[in-house]
Amino acid sequence: MSRDFASLRLTGWGLTAPSVARVATVAPEDLPECVKDSGVRGVIARGLGRSYGDAAQNSGGSVLRLAGSISEVVIDRESSTVTASAAVSLDELLTVIVPQGFFVPVSPGTRFVTVGGAIASDIHGKNHHADGSFGVHVRRLSLLLADGTVRELSPTSGADLFWATVGGMGLTGIILDATFAVLPIETSSCIVSTVRCPNLEELLSEMSVGDEEHRYSVSWVDLLARGRSFGRGVLWRGDHARLSDLNAKQASAPLRYTTRRVTSVPPIIPPPGLVNPFSSRFFNEIWLRKEPRRKDGQIKSIPAYFHPLDSIGSWNRLYGPRGFIQYQFVVPFERADSLQRCVELVVESRLASPLVVLKRFGPSNEAPLSFPMPGWTLTVDMPAAAAGLSALCRRLDDVVLEAGGRHYLAKDAHTRAESIVRGYPRLDEWRRTRDAVDPGRVWQSDLSRRLALLG
Template sequence: MTSALSWGRTPRVESARECWVADRFQPLPPANEPLLAHGLGRSYGDVALNEGGLLLRTRHLDRFIAFDPGTGVLRAEAGVSLDDIIALALPQGWFLPVTPGTRFVTLGGAVANDVHGKNHHRAGTFGHHVRALELLRSDGQRLHCSATDHPDWLAATLGGLGLTGLITWVELQLVRVRTPALWTVNRRFRNLEEYWQIDAELGARHEYAVAWVDCLGGGRGIYTAADHAAPMKKMPPPPPSARQFRTDPPFSLVNGLTLRAFNQLYYRRPVAAQGLSHLLPFFYPLDGLLQWNRMYGRRGFFQYQCVLPPRR
């Protein structure tokens, strides 16, 4: 038996068996209990946990199978991380078509959760850019899934949370970029009404859009829109190496007192109206502090995401 945690550090599963999968050509282990894939453990809640069942650890499925630098079509095993893909593709002028807020997730996990990113209003979810994948079922059946082969299985696997089978490899269409930089535009807003006005203006004009909102300060915040930049003589440098949050506090350091102080400083910090930014800190600001989930203490935390329409 093994213990397993989600990124929120709750719940903790103590009664799951594990099996490391390192060869995509091998059959699944015989088991009479439920099977579930577990990659880099960046999911929240119990999405990648399997209490009383068998966890298929997929991080060793980490091989690139094919990459065409002329078309940007990439095929890789499901345990390859988005960080691995960026390291390979970005120097050759390609980037992920959709990316979540961390690059330390597996390719299979991005498909199983059908992740979204800061260009959701333009590019849709991650699954819109998956050309094909292989699905290994618990009965030993292997399905090549694409728009023409088993399209129903492909649709069920995109966002299927690993419940349709083990994804062994994924073929993904990347997007062409000319530099590793973004041209960004920043606007402060005092409340949600101003947010909707800015979003109507900038969201329609730019590829990427994201906002930080101070929920303790009446809905004020900072709206940032961005587009991939053209080559320039002076490009922004890559971010410094990530720091590590090494302590494991007995209580959450994220509370009403610390949040109010942080939000006040963050909202008041100097922000340029526009400028160049390396794409890594724009897409992955929290990746600059590894193990930041420890700040919430040993009890962990829940993340809640929802969709809110503008008031009509």
């Protein structure tokens, strides 16, 4: 093992379930040596640690961060593709590609994720109904295998292992670099329509009829309001603005791209943190009132539309030292009743924080562990220290699984192995593909052990 390993305490973005591992940042050429003799607790790759739970942790084992630089990125204008190290972040990538007239094919709610993390979680964005998840845009990737060799994979060459790696949570190997499609854009602005909906029923029907006309769509739901306002929310639909959508001033530098961090949350927020039912209700009321009832044609920057939370550094500390969980599930469209039931359970519990997001997913892809499937996906943040949280999660799990839904591994910090077996019917197929290239179980993580992903 390399001398540069340090013993570090790691958590995911939710700050729950810390564990200690030997951690090193390693150049691609030195990885095989670090993976060799990994010991019984094995190795896992880590990107920027933006998965919420324990996916990029490995208690008692090794955690490897890949070294890689944005300076090596290659943009092929003809094929509209980018080739980048898996260590490069979408944040770094956007500063290079947006001024050249391209956008990432899929962006999560933060730009601080790596290309490797985006593929390993098969991330989805506000455009899932239109463009699918990140994996379908990947043309090829190189993967370091457990035996130290590197395999070139694509949807047509080594397809089974390619799709097992997409959404495979780092458990097939370490992605070294990838080539993926990028989206040509005329401007760095978005044109956004806002609709404020007074209750859940209206929100769902508004999303069901209008989403297909826009590339991006996402809504925020107030899960603290009761009675007639149950499930009220705001829906933002958007597209990349064309030059003709901009005024003269905006059009003078149509591809200008800048980001700004307004503030950062300090390291010490005493328990129980600043997010509680009172502050959340106050925030929801203010946020809802500031939005227009219906407005079209607002011009917003990429950071303002896609990554508003990134303007506050370390906002996860607002929940205090015990952190929070993000409960994300999807249920099929035909089971909107179960979505309604989950919303009822969360509203009754009064545990939801202000950040509740609802989205419609389009078709699934070929990856056995990819999370999205046609249906409604809801994302609810809840303080980890809240009384009654475990019981609520169990009740939600039952509703989600009975409806034929499932949970997102990149967000999970609470569920059990049985939920994954039920939610991911192709788990065994994924295990067979994985086992063929890693019979000795070199790749392991706290997540893989907690959820018995390897069987």
